[in-house]
Amino acid sequence: MADNEKNKPSAQLSTQPSAWNNPDFRPDLAYPKLTEEMIERLRAYGSEETFPANAPLFTHGERQVDMFVVLDGDIDISLQPANGVAKVIAHHHKYDFSGELNLLNSQGSLVEARTVSPSRLLRIPRHELQRLMRSEGEIANLITSATIWRRIGLLGEATGGVVLTGHAGDAEMTQLQRFFIRNNYPHRILEVPSDEAAPADPAVSDDALSDPESTLPAVVLADGRILQRPTITQLADELGITELPDPELIYDVTVVGAGPSGLAAAVYAASEGLCTIVVEGTAPGGQAGTSSKIENYLGFPTGISGQRLASRAQLQALKFGVRFAISREVITAEQIDGIHKLTLAGGIPVCSRAVVVASGAQYRKLSVENYAQFENRGIYYAATAMESLLCRDNEVIVVGGGNSAGQAAIFLSGIAKHVHHIVRGKSLAATMSQYLISRIESSARITLHTQSEIVKLEGESSLECVTWINRRTGESTTRPIGSVFVMIGAEPNSGWLFGTVKLDKKGFILTGGSDGFENTPYATSVPGMFAVGDVRSASVKRVASAVGEGSVVISDVHRYLADHRNQFAAEPNSALAALRLASAAATAQTQEIGK
Numbered sequence: 001m002a003d004n005e006k007n008k009p010s011a012q013l014s015t016q017p018s019a020w021n022n023p024d025f026r027p028d029l030a031y032p033k034l035t036e037e038m039i040e041r042l043r044a045y046g047s048e049e050t051f052p053a054n055a056p057l058f059t060h061g062e063r064q065v066d067m068f069v070v071l072d073g074d075i076d077i078s079l080q081p082a083n084g085v086a087k088v089i090a091h092h093h094k095y096d097f098s099g100e101l102n103l104l105n106s107q108g109s110l111v112e113a114r115t116v117s118p119s120r121l122l123r124i125p126r127h128e129l130q131r132l133m134r135s136e137g138e139i140a141n142l143i144t145s146a147t148i149w150r151r152i153g154l155l156g157e158a159t160g161g162v163v164l165t166g167h168a169g170d171a172e173m174t175q176l177q178r179f180f181i182r183n184n185y186p187h188r189i190l191e192v193p194s195d196e197a198a199p200a201d202p203a204v205s206d207d208a209l210s211d212p213e214s215t216l217p218a219v220v221l222a223d224g225r226i227l228q229r230p231t232i233t234q235l236a237d238e239l240g241i242t243e244l245p246d247p248e249l250i251y252d253v254t255v256v257g258a259g260p261s262g263l264a265a266a267v268y269a270a271s272e273g274l275c276t277i278v279v280e281g282t283a284p285g286g287q288a289g290t291s292s293k294i295e296n297y298l299g300f301p302t303g304i305s306g307q308r309l310a311s312r313a314q315l316q317a318l319k320f321g322v323r324f325a326i327s328r329e330v331i332t333a334e335q336i337d338g339i340h341k342l343t344l345a346g347g348i349p350v351c352s353r354a355v356v357v358a359s360g361a362q363y364r365k366l367s368v369e370n371y372a373q374f375e376n377r378g379i380y381y382a383a384t385a386m387e388s389l390l391c392r393d394n395e396v397i398v399v400g401g402g403n404s405a406g407q408a409a410i411f412l413s414g415i416a417k418h419v420h421h422i423v424r425g426k427s428l429a430a431t432m433s434q435y436l437i438s439r440i441e442s443s444a445r446i447t448l449h450t451q452s453e454i455v456k457l458e459g460e461s462s463l464e465c466v467t468w469i470n471r472r473t474g475e476s477t478t479r480p481i482g483s484v485f486v487m488i489g490a491e492p493n494s495g496w497l498f499g500t501v502k503l504d505k506k507g508f509i510l511t512g513g514s515d516g517f518e519n520t521p522y523a524t525s526v527p528g529m530f531a532v533g534d535v536r537s538a539s540v541k542r543v544a545s546a547v548g549e550g551s552v553v554i555s556d557v558h559r560y561l562a563d564h565r566n567q568f569a570a571e572p573n574s575a576l577a578a579l580r581l582a583s584a585a586a587t588a589q590t591q592e593i594g595k
């Protein structure tokens with residue numbers, strides 16, 4: 001018997017969806033049945049309702065949908081119709097429940113739910129669901145696990161989600177694809193050859209797409225609307241991947257950055273009852289999210305991809321009610337009457353009693369002519385499955401002597417024809433872990449070029465040819481190579497804090513005890529603002545230490561909030577009013593300057 005047959009759960013399928021043919025899909029975990037005892041506990045969070053046959057419960061694109069538990073009757077769950085035919089992907093019976101990842105966030109529903117026969121259902125409204133997730137551990141874990149597996153199922157469906165259409169290797173197309181992957185958003189790629197005007201797929205053929213130069217890449221939404229060359233922010237807002245901050249609320253803590261340290265801080269803060277928002281400039285995962293495999297993080301003996309680790313952590317945070325404003329960078333920070341006011345891209349304010357800065361670091365760039373022209377068109381800073389597709393069976397270059405470069409070289413050597421690993425130093429010994437050095441040395445598909453540097457990049461629309469020089473011998477090598485993975489250390493993401501907190505010479509945030517900072521290792525020079533992870537001066541640049549710091553800092557936040565309880569209790573509305581006045585004044589000033 002096939003594994004999927006063995007695991008067949010309660011929710012039956014009226015068709016054979018493609019996700020079920022995926023050997024990694026676990027239908028038993030995606031569609032668990034609630035017990036009678038669980039149903040009795042769930043009654044405290046919802047109310048019973050009866051529906052006739054064929055009644056819609058929620059539809060595609062709808063946000064903040066309620067959860068429905070079947071008491072009697074049955075529900076069909078179907079994908080957006082393709083060519084006029086809706087595909088049923090699950091059929092819920094007694095004690096099954098509806099919903100997937102969008103139960104925990106504000107994304108629009110990717111599926112439609114409809115009763116099949118007259119049905120008696122327990123409706124659990126969204127605000128009650130959040131209470132349930134915090135109070136009912138066992139049921140919360142069952143729901144959380146089901147939502148992950150249902151999303152994995154949806155990711156495997158050929159017709160779920162959105163369609164991304166454009167030219168392969170195009171920089172904007174690559175960025176959009178990376179955004180979908182890193183946010184686990186179901187999508188399908190429709191590549192248009194560079195010399196072809198319109199996509200061949202009837203689902204996306206539209207006059208608006210007939211001029212590829214001006215309209216591609218484009219995203220075809222589930223409701224048929226087309227976004228031409230959307231920005232990441234526009235997409236995040238449109239699909240509900242961003243949850244904007246509540247303007248009427250002062251959060252207990254705002255976490256800036258959703259790398260390992262920020263995600264850890266968010267999980268600990270929310271699980272300990274703090275009202276928490278995470279603001280993330282691109283996508284959850286940070287630098288770790290760009291790693292194909294992290295092998296030294298405790299508890300994962302065979303390694304885990306950074307993307308997977310981040311997805312799990314984000315889910316854990318969502319379970320505890322964290323709000324995520326994804327793809328919104330924090331631009332400025334100030335403190336007014338003890339309350340922190342952060343301004344996000346687009347002028348959106350977030351008010352918060354405490355701030356945890358977890359904005360990490362980003363890769364340095366090579367100083368070579370034409371470099372910027374080839375970023376995302378042959379120059380990459382991550383080596384994940386997505387980038388590897390762009391260089392299959394071709395020669396590639398990895399630059400850098402650290403562990404991340406070593407990991408990338410090993411990962412790519414299994415996909416590319418050959419990896420040229422270029423480092424400036426005489427050897428890898430001082431900069432890379434021995435286990436990685438051994439693997440590089442024993443690989444016939446990796447050539448290490450020490451004391452070497454890239455000096456020339458050439459190509460028309462994308463990178464085609466690279467020249468490097470051995471500084472010791474003076475020998476120059478030119479190869480027809482279209483993919484260079486640059487991993488040469490990182491610079492702190494602290495530009496938005498210049499003039500606000502004290503930084504060290506390299507721009508990392510100074511913390512802990514010196515210069516009268518509060519006596520904790522994570523306090524910055526601004527009261528109530530803490531810094532953790534790679535952005536912190538003298539931190540150890542590792543996933544485990546970032547996670548550790550993010551977890552530990554929350555006890556400092558608790559202490560700070562308790563010490564300032566009286567200040568915060570005094571008229572929170574007046575603080576909000578003061579902040580709004582300050583915002584309005586700032587806006588007026590900006591308009592004045594713009595005249």
Ligand SMILES: Cc1cc2nc3c(=O)[nH]c(=O)nc-3n(C[C@H](O)[C@H](O)[C@H](O)COP(=O)(O)OP(=O)(O)OC[C@H]3O[C@@H](n4cnc5c(N)ncnc54)[C@H](O)[C@@H]3O)c2cc1C
Pocket residue numbers: 256257258259260261262279280281282283284285286287288289290291292293294295296297328329330331358359360361362382383403404407493496532533534535540541542543544546
């Ligand atoms: C390819 C690669 C492989 C690695 N492999 C390993 C490994 O195997 N083992 C290991 O221990 N370590 C590894 N590391 C190091 C590890 O990933 C980092 O130490 C860790 O990610 C640091 O976490 P962080 O949360 O402090 O910062 P980051 O991971 O840098 O996350 C910071 C986040 O903040 C966001 N951000 C920045 N500025 C703003 C702003 N103004 N507003 C909003 N958001 C903002 C960024 O978009 C980012 O998502 C690797 C790093 C890389 C790049």
